[in-house]
Amino acid sequence: MSQVTIKRCPDCQTIRDHTPSVVDAIKGLGMHPRVEDGVAGEFAVLVDGVPVIQRNGDTLPTPGEIEAAVENAAATPTT
Numbered sequence: 001m002s003q004v005t006i007k008r009c010p011d012c013q014t015i016r017d018h019t020p021s022v023v024d025a026i027k028g029l030g031m032h033p034r035v036e037d038g039v040a041g042e043f044a045v046l047v048d049g050v051p052v053i054q055r056n057g058d059t060l061p062t063p064g065e066i067e068a069a070v071e072n073a074a075a076t077p078t079t
Contacts, residue, residue, distance in 0.1 A: 009039070009040055015060065018060050045061075052072075
């Protein structure tokens, strides 16, 4: 099973508030994401250490966008 990691800014309240819905979306795929503090302003989702989706400027990806990115990355075989 793929390892999903959410790296997020530990100080930004908007990002902290967004994280639980992202965790729930990923758990809906049968995965158990790990949440790690990142650098200021950071929000990124990694699958097996590879970034699959991240914050774009002031816009955070939706839980649905994150779910699709994680599902796609987890289904892609690694070589």
